[in-house]
Amino acid sequence: MTFLSSRGWSRARASAGAAFLLVCLLLAICRVDLVSPAAAREDCILDNCAERAPAATPSQSGASYGMASNVGNFDFYVLALSWSAGFCEKVDWSHDQCEPGRGLGFVVHGLWPQYERGYPSNCAGPGNPSSIALERVVGLYPDQRLARYEWRKHGTCTGKSPSDYFADVARARAAVTIPEAFVKPTGEQTYAPMDIERVFYAANPRLRPGMMTVGCSRGVLEEVRICLTKDLREFRACPEVVRRGCRAREVSVPAPL
Numbered sequence: 001m002t003f004l005s006s007r008g009w010s011r012a013r014a015s016a017g018a019a020f021l022l023v024c025l026l027l028a029i030c031r032v033d034l035v036s037p038a039a040a041r042e043d044c045i046l047d048n049c050a051e052r053a054p055a056a057t058p059s060q061s062g063a064s065y066g067m068a069s070n071v072g073n074f075d076f077y078v079l080a081l082s083w084s085a086g087f088c089e090k091v092d093w094s095h096d097q098c099e100p101g102r103g104l105g106f107v108v109h110g111l112w113p114q115y116e117r118g119y120p121s122n123c124a125g126p127g128n129p130s131s132i133a134l135e136r137v138v139g140l141y142p143d144q145r146l147a148r149y150e151w152r153k154h155g156t157c158t159g160k161s162p163s164d165y166f167a168d169v170a171r172a173r174a175a176v177t178i179p180e181a182f183v184k185p186t187g188e189q190t191y192a193p194m195d196i197e198r199v200f201y202a203a204n205p206r207l208r209p210g211m212m213t214v215g216c217s218r219g220v221l222e223e224v225r226i227c228l229t230k231d232l233r234e235f236r237a238c239p240e241v242v243r244r245g246c247r248a249r250e251v252s253v254p255a256p257l
Contacts, residue, residue, distance in 0.1 A: 004084065008188050019155075023071075023194055036127055056105060069121045070123075070157045071118060071120075071124065071125070071157055071158075072157075072158060072159020072160075073135070073159075073233075074113035074114060074115055074119070074120060074157065074158075074230070075115050075230065076113075076117050076227055076228065076229055076230055076236055076238060077111055077112065077113060077114065077116060077168075077227070077228045077230065077232065078112045078114050078226070078227055078228075078238070078241055079108070079110075079111055079112075079113070079172045079173065079222075079226045079227075079228060080108070080109035080110050080111075080112065080215075080223050080225050081099075081106040081107065081109060081111040081173075081176070081178075081223055081224050081226070081227070082103075082106065082107055082108070082142075082222065082223040082227075083105065083106055083182075083221045083222060083223055083253065083254075084097050084098070084104035084105060084106075084107055084142065084223075084256065084257065085104075085105075085253075085254035085255060085256050085257055086216075086217075086220045086221040086222045086223075086252075086253070086254055087222055088257060089225070089254060090218070090220075090221055090222075091137050091200070092218055093239060095141040095142070095143075096142055096145070097142035097143065097146075098257060099257070100257050101257070102256075102257060103130060103256045103257065104142060104256055104257070105178070105180060105182055105183065105184075105185075105256050106178055106223075106224070107140070107141065107142045108137075108140045108141050108169060108173055108218050108221055109146075109150075110153075110154055111150070111154065111155075111165075111168060111172050112151040112154045113154060113157050113158050113167045114227075114238070114241070116240065117240055120157035120163065120214045121153050121154060121157060122152065122153055122156065122157075123157040125155070125156030125157075125158040126155065126156075126161075126162060127152060128148060128152075129147070129148060129151050129155075129163075129166070130162065130163075131164065133161070133162035133163040133166055134147060134148075134162075134166070136163060136166035136167055136169075136170060137166050137169065137170075140166075140169055140170060140173055147166070148212075151165060151166075168232060171232050172228055172232050175228065175232065175235075176200075176204060176207075176226055177203040177204050178203070179199040179200055179203040180203070181199055181204065182199075182253075184256075185253070185256065186255065187255050188252060188253065188254050188255050189253040189255075190250050190251070190252055190253065191221075191250065191251060191253060192250050192251075193214040193216065193245065193246045193247075193248065193251060196214050196221070196224065196251075196253075197209070197212060197213075197214060200212060200224065200226075204235070206234065206235055207226065207235045208235070210237045210238070210242055211226065211227050211235045211236060211237055211238065212224060212225060212226040212227065212235075212242070212244075213225050213241055213242045213244070213245030213246070214245055214246045214251070215245065215246055216246035216248050216251045219229030219248050219251055219252055220251060220253075220254065221246075221251045221254075223254065225245075227241055
């Protein structure tokens, strides 16, 4: 049997300690890699990133993403109003919204239930709204195809029937006055995003900074997003939504088609 000297024991203990620290470091790195995707999911606030269909992850309000048990359990709404000519610059022209001669300006993109961080989507509920329910959206969405899609993706998470959800869409849209500069523009215009917000504030006295944001893509106006309370009676602050607004210094606002 071989015995280690006191110096040998010290070296062996030092080697074992170094190995233990290395294992702990590797485990910490792995833990960071495992947590990071969840953190990324929490940053996914709006409709344009809902396609990731995140796993059920608790939000700061205590609800979860896309869980049927939390249908109707959300904090506020975002009303997204799409600027049709800007939207049509990035899609193929097969959309009804992009038919020349329709002259569409701002139209409803969607009414989205939101958490303070995150949002629900694609919850359990009727897959297709009835024709009677869809009668409520005439003149709101550019076409019924979008209305059906928005119901499946967002309306099912409100805990309401399709008819009641589309009635809420109409109420939310009626709560917002479109500024005169965007009602019937005759040509292309250029604005700073803050100036677009300012004309909305002027047209809607109860709407204040921090309650809306402008969405853009490649320097072109796509939509405005306005935050409302869950009962749709008031505008409300929504810092996470505002944080993801357009960062361009100026945006082009194409004339209606």
